Amino acid sequence: MSDLLSFRHLRKSFGERKLLDLDRFAIGEGEAYVITGDNGSGKTTLLRILAGLEPGEIAGFEFRGVPLTHGRLPENVRHDIVYVHQHPYLFHTSVMHNIAYGLRARGVDVAERGRLVEAAIAWAGVGHLRGVLPAKLSGGEKQRVALARAKVLKPRLFLLDEPTANLDGEARGQAIALIRQMVQDQSSLLIACHDRELIELPGMRRFHLENGKLVEV
Ligand SMILES: Nc1ncnc2c1ncn2[C@@H]1O[C@H](COP(=O)(O)OP(=O)(O)OP(=O)(O)O)[C@@H](O)[C@H]1O
Numbered sequence: 509m510s511d512l513l514s515f516r517h518l519r520k521s522f523g524e525r526k527l528l529d530l531d532r533f534a535i536g537e538g539e540a541y542v543i544t545g546d547n548g549s550g551k552t553t554l555l556r557i558l559a560g561l562e563p564g565e566i567a568g569f570e571f572r573g574v575p576l577t578h579g580r581l582p583e584n585v586r587h588d589i590v591y592v593h594q595h596p597y598l599f600h601t602s603v604m605h606n607i608a609y610g611l612r613a614r615g616v617d618v619a620e621r622g623r624l625v626e627a628a629i630a631w632a633g634v635g636h637l638r639g640v641l642p643a644k645l646s647g648g649e650k651q652r653v654a655l656a657r658a659k660v661l662k663p664r665l666f667l668l669d670e671p672t673a674n675l676d677g678e679a680r681g682q683a684i685a686l687i688r689q690m691v692q693d694q695s696s697l698l699i700a701c702h703d704r705e706l707i708e709l710p711g712m713r714r715f716h717l718e719n720g721k722l723v724e725v
C-alpha cells in the first residue's frame with residue numbers, strides 16, 4: 509500500500525496554546541481512518557490544515573510522493589482533497605446545481621456534468637430533492653447533498669468532519685450507509701467523529717487525538 513498523504517511533523521498553536529504536535533502520520537491509498545478526541549482537542553483544525561484551509565507548520569509533507577509546501581498547495585492537490593464541513597454550506601440554488609457547482613467551476617462540459625451529477629444524486633438517494641432549495645432541506649438531507657457534492661468531484665482524499673453529528677434516526681443511518689459504502693469502495697477517508705457506529709465500521713483504522721498527539725487505538 510502506498511501513502512497518499514504523509515507528514516513527518518505537524519504543529520499548530522493558537523497564541524500561547526499548543527494545540528497539535530503530531531509526529532509522523534500517513535494516510536494510505538484506499539484506506540479509511542477515524543479520529544476521535546474530546547471537544548476542542550483539534551480534530552477540525554487538523555482536517556482543515558490537511559485541506560490547506562488553515563495555516564499550520566508541517567514538515568515532510570507529501571501527497572502521492574510529491575513534496576509540498578503547506579499554504580501553497582498546487583491546484584491538482586487542492587482538487588484531490590475535499591473537506592466536508594460538519595454543517596455544510598449549500599448555495600442558495602437547487603440541490604442539482606449545488607452538486608454540479610464544482611464540476612462547472614472545473615470546466616467539465618455540460619453533457620458529462622449531467623451524467624456525473626445524476627450518478628451522484630442516485631448514489632446519495634436525493635433524486636426526489638433535485639429541484640429543492642437548501643433552506644427546505646433537513647440536516648440529514650443537507651449532509652447527503654454535501655457528500656454527493658464532494659463525491660462527484662472524485663477527489664483522492666475525503667476529509668469528513670463529524671458527518672453524522674446533529675443527525676439522528678433515519679438521517680443518521682443514511683449518512684452512515686453512504687460512508688460504509690465509501691469504505692467498501694476503498695475511497696481514502698479521514699473522518700473526525702464521536703459516532704460509535706462510524707468508529708466501529710469494519711475496515712476503519714482508529715486514532716485518538718489527545719494533548720496534541722495522535723495515537724492509534
Ligand atoms: N481561529 C482560532 N483561534 C483561536 N483558537 C481557535 C481557533 N480555531 C480553533 N481554536 C481552538 O482550538 C481548539 C480546537 O478546536 P477544534 O475545532 O479543532 O476542535 P475539535 O476537536 O474539532 O472539537 P469538536 O469535537 O468540538 O468539533 C479549540 O479550543 C478552539 O477553541
Ligand SMILES: [Mg+2]
Nearest residue numbers: 551552553669
Ligand atoms: Mg470539530
